[in-house]
Amino acid sequence: MAFRRSDWDKYRDNDVTPEAVFNQRRKLIQALGAGSVAGPLEGLAAAGRVGAAVVGALGAATVARAEVKIAGSVALAECADLPATKNNRWATLEKVTDSSLVTTYNNFYEFGTDKSDPARHALSLKTRPWSVVVEGECNRPRTFAIEDLLKLAPMEERIYKFRCVEAWSVVVPWIGYPLSRLLKAVEPNSRAKFVAFETLADPQQMPGLRSPVLDWPYKEGLRMDEAMHELALLTFGQYGKVLPNQSGAPIRMVLPWKYGFKSIKSIVRIRLTEKQPPTSWNDSAPREYGFFSNVNPMVDHPRWSQATERRLGEGALGGLFAPRRKTELFNGYAEAVQGLYAGLDLKKWF
Structure with a gap:
């Protein structure tokens, strides 16, 4: 997709994904794809705790949630120390x-x-x-x-x-x-x-x-x-x-x-x-x-x-x-x- 210069004017610094989050995202998705989340979801479905039809939706939601958790960890890590x-x-x-x-x-x-x-x-x-x-x-x-x-x-x-x-x-x-x-x-x-x-x-x-x-x-x-x-x-x-x-x-x-x-x-x-x-x-x-x-x-x-x-x-x-x-x-x-x-x-x- 091509961007005009005016398109970039729509974005502020706060809209840019932090580098640490970007670098962690690929590892996260690889881990999820390898079964770290799929296993528990499938087990819950098999046990009747969630329907098989919602496993895919839960998996997608878990990916999104995990990405937000990474962003939260980055935000805290970037805060100054406060001795106490x-x-x-x-x-x-x-x-x-x-x-x-x-x-x-x-x-x-x-x-x-x-x-x-x-x-x-x-x-x-x-x-x-x-x-x-x-x-x-x-x-x-x-x-x-x-x-x-x-x-x-x-x-x-x-x-x-x-x-x-x-x-x-x-x-x-x-x-x-x-x-x-x-x-x-x-x-x-x-x-x-x-x-x-x-x-x-x-x-x-x-x-x-x-x-x-x-x-x-x-x-x-x-x-x-x-x-x-x-x-x-x-x-x-x-x-x-x-x-x-x-x-x-x-x-x-x-x-x-x-x-x-x-x-x-x-x-x-x-x-x-x-x-x-x-x-x-x-x-x-x-x-x-x-x-x-x-x-x-x-x-x-x-x-x-x-x-x-x-x-x-x-x-x-x-x-x-x-x-x-x-x-x-x-x-x-x-x-x-x-x-x-x-x-x-x-x-x-x-």
Whole structure:
């Protein structure tokens, strides 16, 4: 096919396949053709777990998924190292999920609603310069440059379990420090009862904003006692590296006892408030997504059970046919956080 010079003008740097991905693709396809995927698929068909008619489609989907995983691995490998001291107090002993899954199977609707969209499209996000406004009910409001936030407190690595409201889970070594260190720096006053967060909303960088799936910008919130809890991690990295764009670079929250959508990404604004702030999913579907949204196997989502979950990376095809595991109250962190909700009916206050 011949290209006119004007055809090349349609393409940007971000449209070019990274060299490492291109070089790995041939090896990947050769391996798949040699039976590394065909064998498990055929075995599943023979066992009656999938119909023979869908084996070909699954094989094609697996090839595409594997290519996205390579792209995610390349993106993480290209991130700068982020040294941190391991905090064993909060480190789960469960097996850490492979980084290629964590960086390519996630929700970040600003880049699209498919699980692989963030890995495909987040290269457009520019994380320098970056600043976070911290304001509201505090004595020392301030705009922090990301460089200042990186130096505000010592970095810790914490291996947390992470549970999505969609009933899948991962185990990730995150890097950051307690959100309380930032909040104390702005000196909350007596009227500060809640903390509101806001994600960047730039349609030029985030193609998902063209969709009305949510009322942009993305918003989240916590009660002040939740925000000050030691488990609430202001997060800058994972797997020993700074966050790749698709994981919420350059700064996000990780709240391991809550469903994953509470762990807001790419933060640009934090506001201390007297009243409970609006949050995106609670505003969009209050019957399905509560303000607290603590992991609770006793309270089902209206459209699926929360009693069990699927751990990415377990079972055949990277967890596609993984056995279900029981979900723990507060995602296994009940001993640390249940005191925050003393007196609340956990079946009502979801």
